[in-house]
Amino acid sequence: MHRPARTLPLRFSTQTLLLQLGVVLLVVLLSTAVHAWLTYDRVGREAENQALTLARAVAADASIQADVLAISEREGTPPPSELRTGPLMAAAEATRLRTGALFVVITDETGLRLAHPDPARLGEKVSTDPSEALAGQEITTRNTGTLGPSAGAKVPVYGPGTDTVVGEVSVGYSMETVGQSLERDIGPVALTAAGALLAGVLASFLLRRRLQRLTLGLEPEEISTLVHDQVAVLQGVDDGVIGVSADGRISVFNAAARRLLDLPDLAGTPWASAPVPGQLKALTRADAAEADAIELVAGGRVVVASARKALHRREDLGWVVMLRDRTELQQLTRQLDAVGTMSTALRAQRHEFANQLHTIAGLMSIGQHQQARDYLAGLAATGPLKFPVDQAELLxxxxxxxxxxAKGVEADERGVTLRIGPETLIRGQVTEPQDVTTVLGNLIDNAVNAAVAGSSADRWVELEVLDEPHDDGGTLHIVVADSGDGLAPGTDAEAVFAEGYTTAAQSDGLDGAGLDGAGLDGAGLDGAGLNGAGLKGAALDRGTRRSGGQGLGLALARQLARRRGGEIKVLETGTQGGPGAVFMASLPRTTASTGARNTTAEKENNA
Structure with missing residues (x-):
């Protein structure tokens, strides 16, 4: 069966255009009708006033007053033939013809016509009520009489020199004459209405085009769907999204962006004055390349930011700034670096283990069994591993x-001695190893790099650690000094904490590539060599990280310390030839009295 073709609904912009045209047409018609009515009423009132003025003039004529009084004093009313040739008829007709009035009627005190444009009506009662005029009142009227519709007035006629009403004068102007006057006035009104209608139509078309441009040609249903999709996507993703409209205002600032930047909702704020890092604003400059991506520290997190131009067809919609949290990746990187550091320590001990095994084998081969047992006893007493850190027992x-x-082994591989200062005193236990090792690792790495790059022949890094107990968690104070050349002359001590500031070349550290399986076989390193007092996984958690010259380490460490209520600062900038710069960090609520480890540390130890 043939189905009729389905009629497509009109587009929203077309519906809006038709509605606007209908409203404009209705408004123009109503305005024209009201204006025409007001004009008609005005012309009618002018005719009434003109009739009243003429009626007063006729009623005030002394000869007419005398003639009306004479007729009123006679017995009965003169016959029509006498009235037709009388002075009242002549005066009334002369006035009517001179003024263009529809009629000028004079009556006696009883309302009988003494003068009328139609002589056949003389001597008859007037068709409209004359009682108010005969009672001494002046009135204006709009009614239909024997001569048709008219706008007129009635005025009493007094006897000469008396207050006695002896008759009345009625003057009227034809409403057809009023209509002719209206026709003369209605022309400009019609032209004005037509101009208003044309302007309304033009404005409607312009509004339709603007509406299409603002909605990108989308229907309301499509816009509603897009809004729902936008909310679902923007609030459901972990990446931060910042939308900057073409006029320079923030149009989108999703929850992830607020979390990553640690800022409130900035939607509607001008992008130029928004309290976001300057690096993000630089991404949206006109000369910025869309492929550029930057790393920055914001809200205690390492964030990767990129910007893309938003285009719809050929229309520029502004910019979209994407923020991705690399903090977890950085933490995993630090974990991997920690494992690499431990591997470096193990490789450094490999030769020592081999020598010890050769010594034992030699003693056994020559029959010196007692000396071999004593040698083994000595090894058991000292442990299989020995870190090259001076005064390590203070920790x-x-x-x-x-x-x-582990950091000492790494430093020793690079020709730097890591030593513990004599003022070191740790009475509690670390409860936040991740934060502590992040800050401490960055400070030691920077100090080792500075010592290696320094001009002093004696390369060293000195570390002092002191815990200050508190009821809500102890504060760990860390001081790191080195033998390097210190900060460059004229360098602001605060500048080293800026994102991107670095004086280090790419690290030549020891990666795990040199540690193949043959070097770490089970015979050389048994589980007893890595006991709980030595290298445990929790100790080498996320704290260490090779300096790669990215300039984010100190900035991230300072934000982490400040987020805990602490601080990192430069105590001394150092001198050329050594000693180098001295850094101090304070980390509140990172230690506890002995036995008060936090849940995280317990889980790591159990693992």
């Missing part, structure tokens, strides 16, 4: 022992 916390010990 009583196992986290710090293992972490600083």
């Amino acid at each position: 009583q916390d196992p986290y710090l022992q293992a972490f600083v010990g």
Whole structure:
């Protein structure tokens, strides 16, 4: 069966255009009708006033007053033939013809016509009520009489020199004459209405085009769907999204962006004055390349930001700035670096283990069994591993022992001595190893790099750690000094904490490529060599990270410290030839008294 073709609904912009045209047409018609009515009423009132003025003039004529009084004093009314040739008829007709009035009627005190344009009506009662005029009142009227519709007036006629009403004068102007006057006035009104209608139509078309441009040609249903999709997508993704409209205002600032930048909702704020990092604003400059991506530290997080131009067909919609959280990746990188550091420590001990095994084998081969047993006893007493850190015994916390010990091995491989200062005193245990090792690792790495690059022949890094107990968690104070050449002359001490500031070349550190499986076989390194007091996984958690010259380490460490209520600052800028710069960090609520480890540390130890 043939189905009739389905009629497509009109587009929203077309419906809006038709509605606007209908409204404009209705408004123009109503305005024209009201204006025409007001004009008609005005012309009618002018005719009434003109009739009243003429009626007063006729009623005030002394000869007419005398003639009306004479007729009123006679017995009965004169016959029509006498009235037709009388002075009243002549005066009334002369006035009517001279003024263009429809009629000028004179009556006696009873309302009988003494003068009328139609002589056949003489002597008859007037068709309209004359009682008000005969009672001494002046009135204006609009009614239909024997001569047709008219706008007129009635005025009493007084006897000469008396207050006695002896008759009345009625004057009227034809409403057809009023209509002719209206026709003369209605022309400009019609032209004005036509102009208003044309302007309304033109404005409607312009509004339709603007509406299409603003809605990008989308229907309301499509816009509603897009809004729902936008909310679902923007609030559901972990990436931060910032939309900057073409006029320079922030149109989108999703929850992830607020979280990553640690800012309130900035939607509607001018992009130029928004309190966002300057690096983000630089991405949206006209000369910025869309492929550029930057790393920055914001809200204690490492954020990767990129910007893309938003276009719809050929229309420029502004910019979209994407923010991705790389903090977790950085933490994983630091974990991997920590594992690499531990591997470096193990490789450094490989030769020592091999020598010890050769010594034992030699003693056994020549029959010196007792000396071999004594040698083994000595090894058991000292342990299989020995970190090259001076005064390492001052660090009583196992986290710090293992972490600083591994850093000491790494520093020793680069020709730098890591030593613990004599003022070091740790009475509690570290409860936040991730934050502590992040800050401590960055400071030690920077110090080692500075010592390696320094001009002093004696390369060293000195670390002092002191914990200050509090009821809500102790504060860990860290001081790191080195033998480098210090900060460059004229360098602001605060500048080193700026994002992107670095003086380090790409690190030549020890990666895991040199540690193949043959070097770490089970015979050389058994599980007893990595006991809980030595290198545990928790100690080498996310704290260490090779300096790659990215200029984010100190900035991230300072934000982390400040987020905990602490601080990192430069105590001394150092001198050329050494000693180098001295950094101090304070980390509140990162230690606790012995036995008060936090849940995270317990889980790591159990693992």
